[in-house]
Amino acid sequence: MTNAHRYSGGERRSRRAVLRGAGLGVAGLAGAALIGCGSGDDEAPAGSATTAPAASPAAGAATQAASGGPRPGGTLTIRGYDPAGWDSQKFLSYTTQIQSSYLYSKLTAFPFPGEGPSDFTPSPDLAESWETPDELTYIFHLRPNAKWHNKPPVNGRDFVAEDVKYTLDRFLEIPENAQKYYFEDLASIETPDSHTVTLKTVAPSAIILDNTANPFVWMLAHEVAEKHGDFNTSEDVVGTGPWMLGEYTPDVGSTLVRNPDYFVEGRPYIDEVKYLSIADASTRFAQFAAGKLDVNAVSWEELDEFKKQSPQARIEEYGSIAGFYLYMNVDNNAQLADERVRQAMSLGLDRQTFIAGFNNGKAAVGTAVPAPLAFWHLPPEESGDGAKFFQFDQAEAKKLLDAAGFKDGLSTQMIGYAYSPAWVEMAEWSVDQLSKIGIKVELQPLEYANYISTAYGGGDQLKAMGWEPSTSYTTIDDYLYGVYHSTGGKNQSRVRDPELDALVEKQRTLLDRNARREAVFDVQRYLAVKHYMIHMSYPVSLQAYQPWLKDVSAKNGYDQGGRYINAWIEST
DSSP states (O other): OOOOOOOOOOOOOOHHHHHHHTTOOOOOOOSOOOOOOOSSTTOOOTTOOOSSOOOOHHHHHHHHHHTTSOOOOOEEEEEEOOOSOSOTTTOOOHHHHHHHHHHOOOSEEOOOTTSOTTOOOOEESSEEEEEEEETTEEEEEEOTTOBOOSOTTTTTOBOOHHHHHHHHHHHHHOTTOTTGGGGTTEEEEEEEETTEEEEEESSOOSSHHHHHSSTTOOOOOHHHHHHHSSSOOGGGOOOSSSEEEEEEETTTEEEEEEOTTOSSTTOOOOSEEEEEEOOOHHHHHHHHHTTSOSEEEOOGGGHHHHHHHOTTOEEEEEEOSOOEEEEEOSSSOHHHHSHHHHHHHHHTSOHHHHHHHHSTTOEEEOOSSOTTSTTTOOOGGGSGGGGGGGSOOHHHHHHHHHHTTOTTOEEEEEEEOOSSHHHHHHHHHHHHHHHTTTEEEEEEEOOHHHHHHHHHSSTTSSOSEEEEEOOOOOSHHIIIIIHHSTTOTTOTTOOOOHHHHHHHHHHHHOOSHHHHHHHHHHHHHHHHHHOSEEEEEEEEEEEEEOTTEESOOOOOSSOHHHHTSSOEEOOO
């Protein structure tokens, strides 16, 4: 086996109106308008959709030609986030990973705009090519012109093979890293010369190339850790990415400046990125309308008004891989350990009404693997014995609860974090629905740090259930091994299922893509019966761009910086 690559209309009802029309009112919103955890530049709540057509790569090329082609310079102003921390291997948060995407690079990357919002085919980044001479060996050839940012303590030296080894060794060693499973099948990391890295695996591995392109695997310079002990200081953020960190002010944002030594000649075109912490959606709406913000996400409810205020905007729709789901402690909670209870919950949640009310009717029913990942996604109706649990059937739900010993219902709790009012409203709606089949759920909103430690902590820190907008994972293994394996770093439901472990382990070893897909389908059929998590939907999302921002399009995932490498600003 070998593989070599070279970089060569009408009136619209509100969400509440739709829910009321179905007889499914919800309680009032909890207050805070807080940031979400999706993948877009300024991610809208899950109710995003549009009637505007998406711009095609061909249309972008025509626009470029008509305007004389890319022009270097200018400032891009976008919504940003205060990072939970700067160390990309220690902090799982989207706030850390998205900002890292501007500043760091990976060994490989997923295609940048023009290749589709959910195309996650590994492509060259710091490695310009690679080969797989046998089933256990991956040889990466590094770019000869890649350099670290010209900042202390690294001072612009060449990026070399030892940097890859240092990064991966640390990735596997530090206890805080929840992503260790990315490379747990490595047998050795070898550096035969300064620009060659050889990874050997203990068994055939279908995940190595995907994971060298994954967020969380940004290459790090050992000099920074030697100076500070870790990578968690903004003063010495040094990467190989297209921009460098200029200034950072908490609660205000960052200024990112163009890296003049970036390894792709002539890129990026944009000189400066203003990465601003603007949590309030109405403020972002107004700033975009005033031309002070270049990119903005738009929810369905505000779309008509947005078009009135910003008629010049280019609006693009794309299928999101981030949706709403419920998880539950199936290891240490006797009620939730009974699969009949979980199946009853799924039957008691009307996904079609959820989609009509929260997603404007434009979304796919939620399953373990998002529908936009079309090659890997198994439609719910093809889920075998589990297909029936995606239907809405309150009577059958009550029968299952009765069979499980809960004829008079049961009471439980559900934690969450108010990423935005819309996410809270979805949780409140779910609680209202479950009450109709006899499951009384008490919502327990938590502040962010407490929520993360409880949701992702081990053991019985999670007493019962939780709700969350799903992470925009970019590899199929993250959706399966990371979330459901007993050792997975994001196993929020505390699943300990040997049969499931074997299924998700099998799909990692199949190098033939079609054979692996069948194994992935087997996992999804199994999960459709077990329902360790209850996924509601994956919506169509909406992104708006100012007309002067050229050659950029939406992309799922956390590599936001990669979307702007080829972008440029037309003079007005």
